[in-house]
Every structure is written in structure tokens, then in C-alpha cells.
Amino acid sequence: MLSADLMPWLALLALACLGIALWEITRRKRVTKRLAELTAVLNRELPQSTGRPSTDAAETLAQHVHAVVDELRDEREQIQQERSKLAGIMSNIGSGVIVIDGAGRVILINAATEKLLGIPEADMVGRWHWEAGHHYGLATLVDEAIAFGVVQKREVQLHSPNEMTLEAHITPILQSNGAIAGAVVLMHDVSEWRRVERMRSDFVANVSHELRTPITALKGFTETLLDGALDDPETARQFVQIMKDESDRLGRLVEDLLDLSRIEAKRTQLHLAPVAVDGILQKVADTFFGHPTEGRATLTCAAAPGHRGLYVMADADRVQQVLINLVNNALQFTPADGSIDVSARPDGDRVVFSVKDTGVGIPAADIGRVFERFYRVDKTRSRQSGGTGLGLAIVKHIVEAHGGHVGVQSEVGQGSRFFFDLPACEWFEEEDPLGAVWDHSVE
Secondary structure, X not given: OOOOOOHHXXXXXXXXXXXXXXXXXXHHHHHHHHHHHHHHHHHHHOOOOOOOOOOOHHHHHHHHHHHHHHHHHHHHHHHHHHXXXXXHHHHHOOOEEEEEEOOOEEEEXXXXXXXXXXXXXXXXXXXXXXXXXXXXXXXXXXXXXXXXXXXXXXXXXXXXXXXXXXXXXXXXXXXXXXXXXXXXXXXXXXXXXXXXXXXXXXXXXXXXXXXXXXXXXXXXXXXXXXXXXXXXXXXXXXXXHHHHHHHXXXXXXXXXXXXXXXXXXXXXXXXXXXXXXXXXXXXXXXHHOOXXXXXXXXXXXXXXXXXXXXXXXXXXXXXXXXXXXXXXXXXXXXXXXXXXXXXXEEEOOEEEEEEXXXXXXXXXXXXXXXXXXXXXXXXXXXXXXXXXXXXXXXXXXXXHHOOOOEEEEEEOOOEEEEEEEEEEOOOOOOOOOOOOOEEEXXX
């Protein structure tokens, strides 16, 4: 028998236990209710992800959670694969690509963009596009595309890191609700295309101009002869001689045009073989030997002292043509008391040929253009000498076809030095007997 003193304490303990039990039951009911509600929601949203039917809400919820985890894992792998594909595509696109978000920040660029703009990816991604690209014209096009949702297409000029012309396409990125989420910039380097177009246009204009002069002269003298000059033998002979000179000049122009066209189109086959430099220099001298000497510059051809017996891997006829063109060019601008020196010397695995004169020289503004087709520093003097304006252009293309480089150094009043290099080679036959110095006054 329990004492009367313990009864109140036992009653309080029973009440406490009952309260705890009721609180636990209520909590479990709330949890069960919430689990049932969450399970119902998942059943509606993920009907395919449930496993076998279960009356246990916790087990059903666990099935849903595992299904969601599996689905998230699959989506993450799919996203990784898509990112890898995008990275592969972006890295292999030759044109520059910039992706910009709706706020105007750069979020993605490719390697071609880094090369075109000369700015590394770390200095562009995450920055405002107008700050990252450092180009006002391009930034303006991007702002217009994002603000108005209109595709922009325009050519822009870049001056850094190099002078170039870019064709920019800016396409706005639209969300499903029509809002503008950003823009994609696609940039093509069209500098070479524009340069070729300008060259083609200049070429047509120059050819037309060069042909017009001899054709007009021929037509004029022909009409004069038909109008009665034929009756004056002396005048007729003078006119016919002029017509012959103009016809010869026209023929030279056509031949130079055809030659230059074949070289540029790589339709001229080079017959490469070891060639003695001394032999080439002798043939150049022989070409000009025997011409009238009065009032003409002195021509000297020789290998540099101590460098006899040089050989180059080249087409002998083409190299000779290059040197003859350079000597002819020097003769046009060298006075009678001047001199022209043709020489060759080794430089590592190359042999450098040089044609140096004591002529009038070339202004600094013209040096960069002397190898252009039809470009003349002194147009009047070149035409009077019968030049076609294509000699130096042919020189440049022949040398480059051999894998060499051509250049010029000049100062007004101090003469000019044209030079080019060819690959040197060894030759084990007996030493070529040629190579003496030739000194002639030539026309």
C-alpha cells in the first residue's frame, strides 16, 4: 500500500507523462500532416519519379528525394556536357565572340576575341563591355542592340593592338517573355578583304591609265599621218618611230602584267637548283655590257670581299630578272657621274643581294609604297624612261616566291639600297671560275 503522502506526487507524475505523450502525438500528427502535404505536392510535380506505392509518408518522401537527387545529378552531368561542347565550339570559332548580359557585363569570350582585341580573358569577363573592349564604336552598337532589341551590323576600325577592319554583328538575346537578356557580338576580321578590294580597284584604275597614254599617242600620230603627214618623209619617219616606241612600251606593259599575274596566282613554276652567286652577277653585268656608255652611271657587280664561291637555292633566270629590274630602276634615278653597285654576301643561312646607287634617293613617305604596282616616286621621269611601274612589284613577288624578303633603305640626295635574301646552300663541285669584278658604264 502506497502511503497517502506519495499519492499527490504520483498523480503529478502521471499528468506530466500524459502531457508529454499528448504533445508527442500532436507533434507527430503535425509532422505527418506536413509530410503528407509535401508528398502530395511531389506526387503532383514529380509523378514519374515515385517508386513503388507506399502508405508510409516518410518512405514516399524518401523515394521522392532520391528521385530528385538522381534527376539533379543527371541534369548536372548534362550541363557539364553542354558546357564542354560550348567551350569546344567557342575555342574553334575563328571569329571573335563576346556574350554580354542584360546589365552590359561581359560573361563569356573566346580565344579569337583575345587575339583580335589584344585583351586577355581575365581583363574582360565580369567587366562592363564599354570598359572591357576599349572601343567606343563597338560599345555603342552593343548598347543599341540591348536597348532596342535590334540586330546591329557595321564595320568598325581598330587601331590597337593592330590596324584592322572588323565587321561586327550584334544580336540581342531574348527571353521567352520577350525581355532582352543581353547580346552576342560576332566579329570578323575583314582587313585583308578590304585591302584586296582597294588593290583591285586601284589596279583597274592604274591599268586603264597606263593603257590610255600609249593608245592615245598611237591614235593621235596615226590620224596625223592620215591627214597628210605621210607626204613629208622626215615627219612621217619621226612619227612612225614614236609609234614604234609607244607600241614597244605597250608590249612591255602587257608582258609585265601577264608575268605579275602568273606570279601572284602561283602559276609560275620555279626551277630551284644550287646556283653560283658569282655566275648570276656576271650575267647581270653582261646584260648591260656593250650599251652606249656616254652620260651613264658606272655599274659594278661583285660578291662581297672574302665571300667568293657562294651558292643559293633558287631559279637562276628569276633571280637574274630581279637583279636586272633593280639595276634598271637604279639607272633611271642615278646621274651620269654616279655609280651602281651590285653585290652579295652571306648572312647566316641566307645570302643577301644588294643593289646600291648614288642617285636622287626616295622620300621617307614613299619608301613603304615603292613595291606597289604602278607606284612611281617620280611619275614624269619614270614614264619618260619607258618604265611600266611594275618592275619592283615583280621583284617583290619573285623574291617572296623563293621564301625571301625584299626591302629598301634610302635618303633623299644620298641614294638608295635595294636588298633581298635567298636561302644559301652548299655545292661540292669545283669552285666556279666566275666572280671577277666587272666595271662598265651602261645605259
